[in-house]
Amino acid sequence: MPRLWIAAFALLLAGCATAPEPAPVSSETTTAGRERLSDQDLQAKWWTWAASSPENRNPVVDDTGQWCAENQPQDVWFFAGTFGGAVDRRCRVPAGRPLAGPAITLASTDANCTTFMADAKGSVTLDGQLVELRRIAPVAITYQAARDNVVGQREGRVPAQGCGLWAWIPPLNPGEHELLVKGESGTFSSSARYLLLVNSSD
Template identity: 80%
Template sequence: MPIVPRLFTAALALLLAGCAATPGPAPVSSETTTAGTEQLSDQDLQAKWWTWAASSPENRSPVVDDTGQWCAENQPEDVWFFAGTFGGTVDRRCKMPAGRPLAGPALNLMSTAEGCAQFMADAKGSVTLDGQLLELRRIAPVAVAYQAARGNVVGQREGRVTGQGCGLWAWIPPLKSGEHELLVKGSSGTFSTTARYLFTVSSAG
């Protein structure tokens, strides 16, 4: 996905191609959790994020949301995900509980190993929190398995989906209560995405 948090115009075709058998390490499940603020592995992070992104239909999807009203939709209990877009720019206002790390891609893709390699060769991205540029994790193609719900926005069949995941990812420790601005930008080839988040973090957690 964009991602946002995901795919560029041809990405859905690549995503579908990614369902074909691709030699590589065995995919991991999307059920792994993280304790506290410990970072997830490249596989676990992408598996959990794609399961989240594919858990909602288009009319409730935080990936295509252009206001932030669906930010909290199907968020896991141990991390709070953000997303880019399918292309273009959005502004989202969200409320989130304190105590959870933030994670998401500047841009990302689910494809084949070859598709990911081509995508990442021209991939550029940034994530800025409250004016501070964050270091991103560059994830090369790794085998990933995730769960897709019926009618999901990523266009996959319902059930377990496998492919090679890649992208530029951010992992952010839990935010202090109050307001924060997150600016997510990514590009690869002719695709570009920008998502601006205004978070209100509750002290109640």
């Protein structure tokens, strides 16, 4: 399986719980200046973030949370799954910043996205409550890849079709929170457990 497909990633998060599911948490409510990004902008921005660091500092490869803050944008805090397997991460999150990330995602061709989404399953759970996911069909995006990036692209602008199951979470209250991100498609599965500490101020 090509690495970019796996990266699809990365956030490649998937998963279905067999236990009774809690009521979904709506991700529609945002604070002023924290409106959700469009399907295109969200994916382009996230993939630029995911492709901005080499493997030894990349937050998607990270299995402890030490690189959570690496290259985070100023207006949103991105989370990620893994390139396969399960991890536990501890991260600090600035106050007043919305969170966003995929349960599972892919940046490839339109045909690959269609096949990928046919089997895609995923969930994002915040403090025991399911977060409503946005199902994004293939949409044209362009993201920026850094030198020696982990998604296997040349440095520079990368055109692609983006798709996946995405979460947008309004800014969290100060304190500790648990975020569970799971995803799968075909034979690929990923799981990331985040223990988040939200600062009382930036």
